[in-house]
Amino acid sequence: MASEHLHAISADWLKSLEVASSTGDSTSFVSHFLSDGWLRDLLCFSWNFRSLSGLDKIHRFLSEVVDGKPRFEHSGLRDFKLDDHTANAPSPFKLPGPQGIEGVQGAFTFTSTKPAALGRGFFRLTQDADGKWKALTLFTDMQDLIGHEESSSDQHGLYEGRKITWEEDVEAKFRAIEADPTVLIVGGGQSGLMSAARLGRLGIRALVVEKNARVGDSWRQRTTFPKYMPKGKLANFLDSYAVDQELCVWLSSSIASTPVYNASSARWTVEVQHGDRKVIIHPKHLVLATGSGSPRIPTWNGMEEFQGALYHSDFHRDAEQSRGKRVVIVGAGNASADICEDFVAHGATEVTMVQRSATCVISSTTAEKIIFKVPFPDGTPIEELDFRYNSMPKAFVLQLQVSGGTEHVKMFDKELHDSLRKVGFRLTWESSPGSGEVGLEGFVFNRQASGTMLDVGCSKLIVEGRVKIKQGQDISHFEKDGITFKDGSKLSADVIVLATGNEPIMKTARGLLGDEITDQLSPPEVLGLDSEGEFNQVYRPSGHPGLWFASGSFEFSRPSSKHLALQILARELGLA
Incomplete structure (x- = not known):
C-alpha cells in the first residue's frame, strides 16, 4: 500500500x-x-x-x-x-x-x-x-x-550563576543523596543502574549499593562469550554509564541486616555495610536489583569425596588451568555450552556435557534473522525500537509461537537439529509439559531462558564429538574420580562444573528481607508471567508498600526502568 x-x-x-x-x-x-x-x-x-x-x-x-x-x-x-x-x-x-x-x-x-x-x-x-x-x-x-517531565539536560564547565564546576556540583548532589536517599537500590548491574538514572532524571534521590569493588564486575566475572559483545567491554560500558549519568554508587557494600518497614512513617530502616563501616539509612523505597539469583547447586551423595575441582558455572573464570584434563559439565543450556567451548579451546583432554532434560536450541544465525532483526532493525533509534517491541503483549507472542511461529523458526535450523538428534542430544520447544511449542520466547518469558541454548558454536563441537553427550537424568552419586549414574555407568573427571542454573529471585529476596515481608508478596515469584501475560512483580507493584523489583535484559530494563521511576514519582507526588 x-x-x-x-x-x-x-x-x-x-x-x-x-x-x-x-x-x-x-x-x-x-x-x-x-x-x-x-x-x-x-x-x-x-x-x-x-x-x-x-x-x-x-x-x-x-x-x-x-x-x-x-x-x-x-x-x-x-x-x-x-x-x-x-x-x-x-x-x-x-x-x-x-x-x-x-x-x-x-x-x-x-x-x-x-x-x-x-x-x-x-x-x-x-x-x-x-x-x-x-x-x-x-x-x-x-x-x-505533566510538570515533572524527565530531564534530558547535561551541563558542562562552569554552571551559570554558580561558580562551581561539574565535579563540585556532582559531589554536592552525592552528599545530598547519601544524607537522605528517597530510594535505595540494592544491586549495581544494568537494571539497578538504569533505574537509578531514570529516577535521577525525574529529580528523585537514588542511592545504589553494589557488593562488588567496581561497577560492571558482575559482567567482568562471567564466561567470555565467543560471538556477542565481550564481557569486559560491556562491563566497562556500565562503569562509564554510572559516571556519565552521575549515579551515586556505594561499592563493596551490602545490606548488613534484615530491613524493617515502618508503616506509620512509610520508610524503611536499612543497615548498610559500606566498606569498613555500617550506615543506617531510611529510604521511602527499596528496589531489589540483585540479578538472576544465587547459584542453584544440587546435592548428591559423595560430592565431598570428589578429589578434583568442583564448582558452579557462575564461578567459572579460566579454562586454561584445565588443559590436558577430563572435564564434565552437568547441564545443557547456555552456560554449559559457553563453558564447553572454553574448555575445548583451552585444550581439555575430554569434555562431556551431561544433559538432564531436553534443551531448546536455536542457532545464532536464525536468532539474528528471525528474532533480533525483525524487532530491532539496523539504523532505527533504540527508543523507537524499544517502544515498538514493548507494544506487543507477551501472551499474544506466545499464542503466535504455538500456532505455527515456532514451527516456522525451526525450519531454519532443521539440519542442525537433525545432526544433534543423531548424536543423542534431546530437543524440545515446550517450556513446560503441555504448554505447546512456545519456542525461545516462551523459555525467556517463563523460565528466564533456563533450558535454552542460543548456539554460537557448541552444537558443532557436539556433532563432531569434541563435546560428548551423556544423558544423565539419574545421577546416583559422586566418587573421588568422577560421577556414577543409577544405571551403573560412570564418567571419570578431573573437573566437574555444575551448570545447573540459578535459584529464583524470590529466594534471594527472602534471604535479604526475611519471611515476614516475603510472605506478604503475591505471586510468590518475581519473573515468569501472570495470568494476563505480564511479568509477575518486576518493575511493577510488589504487594508490599515501598518495595520494588528490577531485573531483566537490557532491552527490557531500558523502558521498564522509566515505568518504575514514574510509579515512584507518582507516589511521592501523592498521585498513586
Missing part, C-alpha cells in the same frame, strides 16, 4: 477512537478492536501493567469504578495525534510465521486527565470479516507526568 493510503487508514481509525475516548464511551472504544484483539496498558488506565484479550475482558477492565467513575472515563485519554515524524509512522506490518497476519501499524501521542500525563500509543490494525479496520493490538504507555 502507498504511504498515503496507510496514513489515511490510520488517521481515520485514530480519529474515531479519539471521539470514543474523549466522550467517555467505552462501548464505542472497545468496538475499535477485533473480537480477539489485545489491549496492553502500562500505567495509563491503572498504576500497573495490564494485558487483556477479547472485547469482554477489555470492556470489564475499562468499566471498573475508580474514584466514583468508570476507569475509562476517570483516566480521560484525549488529544490523539498520529505520529508521522518517527520510525514508527504508519507502515505495513506482517507478523513472522505462517499465519500471514498483516496490516497497518503506527504510533500516536495522547494526554490523560487523571493523572495529568503525556502518553504514547501503538496500534496494529487488520481487516475484520466485513473489511473494517480494527485493532489487533493497542498499546497505551505513560511517558511523563
Whole structure:
C-alpha cells in the first residue's frame, strides 16, 4: 500500500477512537478492536501493567469504578495525534510465521486527565470479516507526568550563576543523596543502574549499593562469550554509564541486616555495610536489583569425596588451568555450552556435557534473522525500537509461537537439529509439559531462558564429538574420580562444573528481607508471567508498600526502568 493510503487508514481509525475516548464511551472504544484483539496498558488506565484479550475482558477492565467513575472515563485519554515524524509512522506490518497476519501499524501521542500525563500509543490494525479496520493490538504507555517531565539536560564547565564546576556540583548532589536517599537500590548491574538514572532524571534521590569493588564486575566475572559483545567491554560500558549519568554508587557494600518497614512513617530502616563501616539509612523505597539469583547447586551423595575441582558455572573464570584434563559439565543450556567451548579451546583432554532434560536450541544465525532483526532493525533509534517491541503483549507472542511461529523458526535450523538428534542430544520447544511449542520466547518469558541454548558454536563441537553427550537424568552419586549414574555407568573427571542454573529471585529476596515481608508478596515469584501475560512483580507493584523489583535484559530494563521511576514519582507526588 502507498504511504498515503496507510496514513489515511490510520488517521481515520485514530480519529474515531479519539471521539470514543474523549466522550467517555467505552462501548464505542472497545468496538475499535477485533473480537480477539489485545489491549496492553502500562500505567495509563491503572498504576500497573495490564494485558487483556477479547472485547469482554477489555470492556470489564475499562468499566471498573475508580474514584466514583468508570476507569475509562476517570483516566480521560484525549488529544490523539498520529505520529508521522518517527520510525514508527504508519507502515505495513506482517507478523513472522505462517499465519500471514498483516496490516497497518503506527504510533500516536495522547494526554490523560487523571493523572495529568503525556502518553504514547501503538496500534496494529487488520481487516475484520466485513473489511473494517480494527485493532489487533493497542498499546497505551505513560511517558511523563505533566510538570515533572524527565530531564534530558547535561551541563558542562562552569554552571551559570554558580561558580562551581561539574565535579563540585556532582559531589554536592552525592552528599545530598547519601544524607537522605528517597530510594535505595540494592544491586549495581544494568537494571539497578538504569533505574537509578531514570529516577535521577525525574529529580528523585537514588542511592545504589553494589557488593562488588567496581561497577560492571558482575559482567567482568562471567564466561567470555565467543560471538556477542565481550564481557569486559560491556562491563566497562556500565562503569562509564554510572559516571556519565552521575549515579551515586556505594561499592563493596551490602545490606548488613534484615530491613524493617515502618508503616506509620512509610520508610524503611536499612543497615548498610559500606566498606569498613555500617550506615543506617531510611529510604521511602527499596528496589531489589540483585540479578538472576544465587547459584542453584544440587546435592548428591559423595560430592565431598570428589578429589578434583568442583564448582558452579557462575564461578567459572579460566579454562586454561584445565588443559590436558577430563572435564564434565552437568547441564545443557547456555552456560554449559559457553563453558564447553572454553574448555575445548583451552585444550581439555575430554569434555562431556551431561544433559538432564531436553534443551531448546536455536542457532545464532536464525536468532539474528528471525528474532533480533525483525524487532530491532539496523539504523532505527533504540527508543523507537524499544517502544515498538514493548507494544506487543507477551501472551499474544506466545499464542503466535504455538500456532505455527515456532514451527516456522525451526525450519531454519532443521539440519542442525537433525545432526544433534543423531548424536543423542534431546530437543524440545515446550517450556513446560503441555504448554505447546512456545519456542525461545516462551523459555525467556517463563523460565528466564533456563533450558535454552542460543548456539554460537557448541552444537558443532557436539556433532563432531569434541563435546560428548551423556544423558544423565539419574545421577546416583559422586566418587573421588568422577560421577556414577543409577544405571551403573560412570564418567571419570578431573573437573566437574555444575551448570545447573540459578535459584529464583524470590529466594534471594527472602534471604535479604526475611519471611515476614516475603510472605506478604503475591505471586510468590518475581519473573515468569501472570495470568494476563505480564511479568509477575518486576518493575511493577510488589504487594508490599515501598518495595520494588528490577531485573531483566537490557532491552527490557531500558523502558521498564522509566515505568518504575514514574510509579515512584507518582507516589511521592501523592498521585498513586
